[in-house]
Amino acid sequence: MKIVITGANSSVGINLLDHLGRDPAVESIIAGVRSEKAFNSLPSDAKIVPTVIAYDDAAGLEQAASGANVVIHLAGILIENKHSNYATANVAATAAVLAAAKANNAQHFIFISVIGARPDSKNAYYRSKGAAEKLAEESGLNVSILRTPLLLGPSTAGAWSLLGAAKQDEAKVLGGGHYVMHPLDIDDLSVAISNLCKREVSGSTTYELAGPEPIAYCDLIRRFATELGKEIKIGSVPIWLAKIGAAVTSIVKGGGISPTVIDVITTDEKTSHNADSELGVTLTPLQDTISKILRANS
Ligand SMILES: NC(=O)c1ccc[n+]([C@@H]2O[C@H](COP(=O)([O-])OP(=O)(O)OC[C@H]3O[C@@H](n4cnc5c(N)ncnc54)[C@H](OP(=O)(O)O)[C@@H]3O)[C@@H](O)[C@H]2O)c1
Numbered sequence: 001m002k003i004v005i006t007g008a009n010s011s012v013g014i015n016l017l018d019h020l021g022r023d024p025a026v027e028s029i030i031a032g033v034r035s036e037k038a039f040n041s042l043p044s045d046a047k048i049v050p051t052v053i054a055y056d057d058a059a060g061l062e063q064a065a066s067g068a069n070v071v072i073h074l075a076g077i078l079i080e081n082k083h084s085n086y087a088t089a090n091v092a093a094t095a096a097v098l099a100a101a102k103a104n105n106a107q108h109f110i111f112i113s114v115i116g117a118r119p120d121s122k123n124a125y126y127r128s129k130g131a132a133e134k135l136a137e138e139s140g141l142n143v144s145i146l147r148t149p150l151l152l153g154p155s156t157a158g159a160w161s162l163l164g165a166a167k168q169d170e171a172k173v174l175g176g177g178h179y180v181m182h183p184l185d186i187d188d189l190s191v192a193i194s195n196l197c198k199r200e201v202s203g204s205t206t207y208e209l210a211g212p213e214p215i216a217y218c219d220l221i222r223r224f225a226t227e228l229g230k231e232i233k234i235g236s237v238p239i240w241l242a243k244i245g246a247a248v249t250s251i252v253k254g255g256g257i258s259p260t261v262i263d264v265i266t267t268d269e270k271t272s273h274n275a276d277s278e279l280g281v282t283l284t285p286l287q288d289t290i291s292k293i294l295r296a297n298s
Pocket of ligand 1: 006007008009010011012013033034035038055073074075076077078083084085088089090093112113114115148149150151152156157158
């Protein structure tokens with residue numbers, strides 16, 4: 001099986017490459033990144049072919065996806081910056097990769113989305129992921145959409161934020177951190193994607209894959225702190241105040257934490273049905289995920 005991955009240098013991509021590299025059913029993986037600089041972050045494995053791709057170069061994308069059985073589209077952002085916004089990174093990039101997959105008659109397009117994605121969402125991030133899902137659903141390809149919650153693994157941004165907070169004596173958290181997360185171990189996501197790669201699929205299916213234990217963000221910080229052998233006080237930053245600050249700085253800086261991002265990180269992650277068993281995943285207990293992150297960062 002030949003697989004193409006976009007955003008291969010993302011935290012999900014690096015973990016997934018590690019899983020797929022060990023999978024005997026996988027013969028080769030085109031690891032698509034936007035610059036040669038990113039090659040260094042990719043695992044080295046004879047099966048993995050680091051490849052520079054540009055999302056505005058249809059011919060180059062088509063060439064990169066040549067002969068692919070499965071295309072896994074990971075590239076996407078939550079935090080905009082001067083060079084990447086939701087329209088380009090989340091929507092236009094998806095359209096370009098779908099076109100390349102179609103031109104190559106790829107058998108399966110797998111798209112990583114987010115719990116809460118909706119094309120009519122009031123939130124620009126969820127709306128962009130919803131728009132990308134819709135493009136995939138309407139592409140005519142066989143599509144699997146995986147909606148995920150906060151991802152935790154040794155190199156995810158979510159884990160770094162939690163570790164940073166847990167190391168403080170007092171962590172100042174948006175609204176006191178009472179919003180509920182369903183953190184998913186990044187290895188579990190890679191297992192789900194690897195299993196999907198081997199399935200014969202028809203039409204478009206959307207799955208929600210969440211972690212095993214719903215937990216308020218403030219309690220998640222406490223769990224990290226306890227594991228570090230610390231007691232921690234959780235303070236609160238009013239969400240409305242943070243949004244005013246974020247509105248100003250994101251306009252001045254042309255990106256960064258914006259009110260949209262604050263809405264995303266302070267929204268309860270709600271799942272209607274967890275597809276762990278359909279996807280053949282045995283969910284890692286949250287405590288094991290936390291221990292794994294601390295071991296890797298010690
Ligand atoms: N991490 C989470 O908790 C989480 C939760 C739900 C869903 N997801 C989804 O899972 C996927 C991977 O997330 P991640 O956290 O692993 O990502 P990440 O580590 O933040 O990496 C982002 C990736 O997107 C690429 N990218 C940035 N701007 C782009 C643009 N304008 N056009 C094309 N590609 C661009 C980056 O390439 P460069 O390095 O070249 O900038 C990088 O490969 C994303 O689609 C994300 O929305 C993640």
